[in-house]
Amino acid sequence: MPRDTSIHASAAARTAKSLDELSEKGIRTRARLIVAARVVFERDGFLSSRISDIVKEAGAAYGTFYTYFPSKEAALLAVIEEQQRSVEEAARVALEAAPRTARGAVEASNRAYLEGYARHFRLMESWVEAAAVHQELDDLLEGLIEFNVERTERFLRTLLDRGEIFADIDPSYAAQALNAMIMQYSIRVFRHGPDAVDLDTATRTVTDIWCRGIGLVSEAPRG
DSSP states (O other), X not given: OXXXXXXXXXXXXXXXXXXXXXXXXXHHHHHHHHHHHHHHHHHHOTTTOOHHHHHHHHTOOHHHHHHHOSSHHHHHXXXXXXXXXXXXXXXXXXXXHSOSBHHHHHHHHHHHHHHXXXXXXXXXXXXXXXXXXXXXXXXXXXXXXXXXXXXXXHHHHHHHHTTOSOTTOOHHHHHHHHHHHHHHHHHHHTTTOGGGOOHHHHHHHHHHHHHHHHTOOTTOBOO
């Protein structure tokens, strides 16, 4: 995969400060730049966005950007890290509140994913766009996919051991198929934005397909 070559050599040579090196004011400035970067990436996409747009949105001087980030890609990584933390926390809360059944866990997980995608769909589009031209961002996206697939596979193996899904299910292949389904489903259903989507119907639909596809007993306890 080709590497991004849009970074000027002089800018790339600068070393951004680590979080440990920042003062309280520096931490606030970095946070403001992250918020501004997200606005710009969601508005313009990754390839069309410029560092000058980010600092303008943040109300900061151009050179300030390089105190905190060595490149536009690094800023996107910081935005994605913030986004992923919020999505993971929302998913944890949703799962804790879900009915204590296997289907309840599936539905809670699907709803959290769809809600997260709805909140961040423009950012996800920018991430996919950036991943096509920048290896580190592609690796990060692939790592997220692998994490979700492995978590689903563990869940399916537990259900298979307890005899609660079809005996001929291959957990590895099924996990990849189920995760690919909800990813592509999210891209498709939110293509016109979250306001065009009935989240309850979307969640119920993908959960029904998910559960029926593996033969899940709807009220089986999740253990």
